[in-house]
Amino acid sequence: MTDRLDLLHDAAVRSALELELGRRIEHHVRLASTQDRARALLDEGTDAAVVIADEQTAGHGRQGRPWLSPPGQALLASWIYRPLPSDPALFALLGGVAVARALAQFGVSAARLKWPNDVQLSDRKVAGVLADAVTAGDAGALVLGIGVNVHQQPRDLADLSTATSLVIEGGPVDRLALFARLCRELDRIAASPDERVAALDEWRARSATLGHQVEVRPAAGATLRGLARSIESDGALVVETAGGNERIVAGEVSLV
Numbered sequence: 001m002t003d004r005l006d007l008l009h010d011a012a013v014r015s016a017l018e019l020e021l022g023r024r025i026e027h028h029v030r031l032a033s034t035q036d037r038a039r040a041l042l043d044e045g046t047d048a049a050v051v052i053a054d055e056q057t058a059g060h061g062r063q064g065r066p067w068l069s070p071p072g073q074a075l076l077a078s079w080i081y082r083p084l085p086s087d088p089a090l091f092a093l094l095g096g097v098a099v100a101r102a103l104a105q106f107g108v109s110a111a112r113l114k115w116p117n118d119v120q121l122s123d124r125k126v127a128g129v130l131a132d133a134v135t136a137g138d139a140g141a142l143v144l145g146i147g148v149n150v151h152q153q154p155r156d157l158a159d160l161s162t163a164t165s166l167v168i169e170g171g172p173v174d175r176l177a178l179f180a181r182l183c184r185e186l187d188r189i190a191a192s193p194d195e196r197v198a199a200l201d202e203w204r205a206r207s208a209t210l211g212h213q214v215e216v217r218p219a220a221g222a223t224l225r226g227l228a229r230s231i232e233s234d235g236a237l238v239v240e241t242a243g244g245n246e247r248i249v250a251g252e253v254s255l256v
């Protein structure tokens with residue numbers, strides 16, 4: 001399939017889309033990281049913008065892990081939300097709901113969500129979300145980075161047991177159309193607390209974590225095992241262990 005993301009090179013196309021989406025679009029052929037660039041834009045005072053790149057040379061994910069993808073194959077973008085929403089940590093989960101909803105528009109309706117920030121197809125990761133709360137001026141801002149594996153073939157992915165792409169899953173998608181749809185889904189969720197409640201319910205319905213025995217390596221504290229019971233309204237995962245319920249706000253989870 002033809003991928004039209006290159007059309008964003010064209011200033012007229014870009015400004016038409018900017019007008020439609022109500023946010024400035026900064027497009028790069030090659031960039032260290034859209035997340036780092038969006039943070040730099042905040043320092044310049046930018047409010048509503050999205051940075052998108054065809055290739056990242058220093059893309060990164062949660063806990064500083066590298067986020068790798070060959071040029072032209074992934075959707076790599078970072079959105080600025082200013083002021084900072086009251087519940088920034090929740091956006092790691094809600095970004096996944098926005099991806100799942102956007103994919104559904106292209107006939108890929110089976111996306112499932114793994115706590116906190118993975119979007120999965122066939123139990124393998126197809127997209128990841130990075131929600132950074134940033135101090136910027138008085139009110140702060142949220143920089144929401146999303147990477148979606150779109151055109152990668154099996155040879156392009158480091159570990160086929162844990163990662164996949166839309167093409168591998170049989171759903172080739174135009175990155176420009178996916179980008180535009182994702183902008184709308186994110187803005188809808190960011191627009192109101194009611195939308196966030198509804199999106200969190202959808203996270204629960206699409207969850208690949210809840211109801212399973214899990215091993216959790218919390219950001220602070222000892223590894224624990226138990227049943228993934230529920231997601232609280234702030235996005236925390238509640239795990240029922242032999243010693244009682246544990247509330248996890250940040251960490252890594254694997255199914256056991």
Ligand code: BTN
Pocket residue numbers: 032033034035036056058059060061062063065067075076077078117118127128129130145146147148
């Ligand atoms: C994760 O699963 O750990 C989150 C991955 C987030 C990757 C995206 S790609 C666009 C943006 N720029 C980055 O450097 N990271 C995010």
